[in-house]
Amino acid sequence: MKIGLIYFSPTGNTAKIAEIVKNKLVELHNEVEEFNITNYSERQKKIDLGQFEAIIFGFPIYYWRAPRVIRDWLLTLKGEGKKSSVFFTYGGVNVGLAHHNIKNILTNQNFILISTAEFVGKHTYNLAGWKLNESRPNQEDFEIAKDYTVKTYKRFTDEDTGIVDFEPSHITEEAVDRIEIMLKKEIPIPFREEECSMCQTCEESCPVNAMDADNGKPNRSTCIRCLRCVVNCPDGVLKIENMLVQYQLIKKATKFTDEILNSRKSKILL
Structure with a gap:
């Protein structure tokens, strides 16, 4: 299976999880093409999603959702019924509406969201005196990332036919x-x-x-x-x-x- 791995990682947490995901997918005999869209110029390039059988996205959580710049960028994509998954990284405070919001966006863009995950990483504002999860992601997080990849792959191949379905959130957009x-x-x-x-x-x-x-x-x-x-x-x-x-x-x-x-x-x- 040819899978696209697209991620945004300004300070490296999301990239670390993306590397684990990619390596596990390759171990499962998949072809993986990686796109780091952190740089502004990379998001101006058109990615041919048609070449992939499935897509995995990776984003940090800013203010309880994927960054606004990423939410806007996702609106330029056409899913065409393609299966997708999203993993998030965050510093430990609150994931907020991240999972609900990304499902709404991807569904509206005609992607089928089959799984999501959230991974703890050192908080960006540790640079400003915070001391949150300074040694994360750690080996335990990486093992969960491997498990996430295997379970997601099973849904990509229809070995598991489930899709993501969240309970309604009491928090509004x-x-x-x-x-x-x-x-x-x-x-x-x-x-x-x-x-x-x-x-x-x-x-x-x-x-x-x-x-x-x-x-x-x-x-x-x-x-x-x-x-x-x-x-x-x-x-x-x-x-x-x-x-x-x-x-x-x-x-x-x-x-x-x-x-x-x-x-x-x-x-x-x-």
Whole structure:
């Protein structure tokens, strides 16, 4: 079976799971073509989905859903009745409407969603002082990723004829839109705190073309706060303000403790 593996991974968590998925699919004697659509330029290229018998997507969760830039990109695809699966990565706070939202999008684009999964990874905002799941994904997560791949493959081949069917969520898309707007206002943007070599890596690697290397900071309204620029800066001069205050507010609002947040388990939804 020829399978397309398409993922968006600004800081590497999703790419780690994608590698496990790809290796397991190959072990199961499949041909896998991989597309890393993190760079803006890669999302401008047309992917010929017709060559694949099935598609696996991999995305991080931002503000309780797949990133808006990815949700918009998915609307350019035509599923043509093709079986698909989606795995998410997140830092342990909340998956929100991610699974419901992606099912709605893919169904509307004429994909058949047969499985989803969520994998815990170190939180991006650990770069801003948080300490969430710093050693994740770990070997246990990777084993769950292998199991997810096998179970998904069985559904691709009709050995298992099930499809994903979620219970209705009590959270509305409108409510999550408000949460996204509110959180984005509260989260600072990266900045350059000292002189650098002007290599342009930050600007070239920004997934949404928001970064301005000359000014040392991104456009605030366009920036998605993925912190890819901070992670990839070879000079180490791009930073983000300490966000411990925001972390405490989130814990208070959700009534989660550090112990709960750091004991999240990756899981498969079938």
